[in-house]
Amino acid sequence: MESIYIPHLLKAPRRTVEFQFEEFLPGLETLTPVRGHLRVTYKTTFLDVWGRAEAIVTLTCDRCLKQYNHRLKIDTSEPLWLDASADRSQGGEEVEVAFEDLVETLSPNGHFDPGDWLYQQLCLALPQRQLCEGPCEPPKSSTPDSSESGVDRRWAALEALKQQLSG
Numbered sequence: 643m644e645s646i647y648i649p650h651l652l653k654a655p656r657r658t659v660e661f662q663f664e665e666f667l668p669g670l671e672t673l674t675p676v677r678g679h680l681r682v683t684y685k686t687t688f689l690d691v692w693g694r695a696e697a698i699v700t701l702t703c704d705r706c707l708k709q710y711n712h713r714l715k716i717d718t719s720e721p722l723w724l725d726a727s728a729d730r731s732q733g734g735e736e737v738e739v740a741f742e743d744l745v746e747t748l749s750p751n752g753h754f755d756p757g758d759w760l761y762q763q764l765c766l767a768l769p770q771r772q773l774c775e776g777p778c779e780p781p782k783s784s785t786p787d788s789s790e791s792g793v794d795r796r797w798a799a800l801e802a803l804k805q806q807l808s809g
């Protein structure tokens with residue numbers, strides 16, 4: 643996805659760039675391409691970004707550790723503040739540092755990367771607790787075969803010891 647040079651938005655009709663997309667995003671593992679619609683409007687002090695997107699992702703269930711497919715969906719808008727000092731490393735005292743911590747700012751002469759924005763939104767939309775839609779049962783403590791034979795071996799050793807003591 644191509645980044646948008648912010649000054650170009652000023653020349654766009656209604657200062658808006660709008661497009662549809664269907665592509666895989668770098669860094670985000672999805673089963674299907676991310677499909678959706680994005681709109682960016684220049685609002686003098688901020689960019690009004692709106693996006694709708696969906697993709698299928700494969701998640702691992704927190705409880706049974708099985709993999710399952712999940713439809714990841716976003717429909718969100720966010721103001722991205724334009725700040726001429728955003729591309730300068732110096733000039734900021736405490737107040738400015740605090741401001742940058744709270745909100746994301748872009749330089750009005752810089753670029754907006756829609757792919758990166760979508761990536762962040764989709765990551766935020768990932769469920770905190772990932773649970774499959776059953777049948778979902780916690781796996782038996784470790785794999786059954788090895789643990790049972792492990793217990794058997796310990797048990798056999800104990801039996802042998804008992805016999806030694808009693809005999």
Ligand SMILES: [Zn+2]
Nearest residue numbers: 703706774778
């Ligand atoms: Zn499960």
